[in-house]
Amino acid sequence: MNVGVAGLRFGLSWAQVFNAYYETNLIAICDSDPEKLGEARAQLGVESCCESFNALLEDERIEAIALFTPAPLHAEQSIQAIRAGKHVLCAVPAVMDMEEARSLVRVASQSDRTYMMAENWIYEPTVVRAHELYGDGALGDIYYAEAEYYHGLQALRRHPDGSPTWRNSLQPLLYPTHGTSPYLYLTGDRFTEVMGFTASGRAERMDGYEADWIQTAMFRTENGGLFRLSNSFENVHSPSHFLSFHGDEGSFETGRFSEARTVCNYSQGGDKQLIREVCKHPDLSDFDERLGRGHGKTTIQIVMNFVEAIQKGIQPSVDLMSALDMTLPGIAGLQSVASGSWESVPDPRTWV
């Protein structure tokens, strides 16, 4: 399968995987920044390198486009790519507002192209383990769950010339999918209503930052459960994820900080005894160990799932409706922050 990758900062590691995978040919790369493009060209040795996204769309050899451009471009570029007949693998979040979501549903639902959102958390080893336990009935019915994502990203808020990047004004709830996806993936539930809250440090500490320091949202779910999401991109806290799932037969927590992906503590089957486990990725030894650094092992699994979905004509692990179930709750949460009242989370299936 011939692939083009757009956006070559985070996207560079995705381009490396597409370049290495025997099922895909990385035939084009694109970045509007000539310097980034030059660096990637030197590393990847790809012949077709373009600064304009349109050039990717117009290249008839390209079957699939992987989008790792800034989040405010995702919806528009996904729509353009689908309209150009390309399959789409899009970085999180899928969209930034409800109107974009409706437009994307309208276009994707009239196309036979595959759309997948590249959400890594459902592939993290702790979440895979929670999924197994939940599937085996060891946790029973989950009535309460939590997700925290505290990730100060100061270094990515300014371009070299000092102008703000999209991250300088990114409200934390607009980046909800690392927190929402594990619960939704486990349970198949859906968030229906949300109440959002926000807080920031002192004004003199804002230093030009244009978003809230923390946003927390409480969600009611279709299954009658409650879910708390807390997101922050400005804090004095070492980067950390945390997930917990409280079921009526058992409960499950990830570790914190660097252990969130690999360490879990749980009780099961109505027994409160605490079990601690270290969880690992599946064997990916077909790929060079260097590709597995950082997010690499989840990147490999997402690419494999995307390609398999296209080849077999099956749903990818995070198709458009799942992507929106993971993304829209944050948008509705932000609406609730503004309105100060509960807001409903739309079901994108009703837009088709």
Ligand SMILES: NC(=O)c1ccc[n+]([C@@H]2O[C@H](COP(=O)([O-])OP(=O)(O)OC[C@H]3O[C@@H](n4cnc5c(N)ncnc54)[C@H](O)[C@@H]3O)[C@@H](O)[C@H]2O)c1
């Ligand atoms: N764990 C994760 O899932 C994860 C981690 C990091 C980033 N992301 C997502 O990946 C995407 C990329 O993140 P990033 O940190 O690399 O962002 P970034 O803003 O640092 O880099 C984006 C790149 O896209 C290029 N670009 C901008 N406009 C373009 C256009 N019109 N056409 C082609 N290229 C263009 C920029 O020059 C830049 O090199 C974001 O949407 C982000 O939300 C996801």
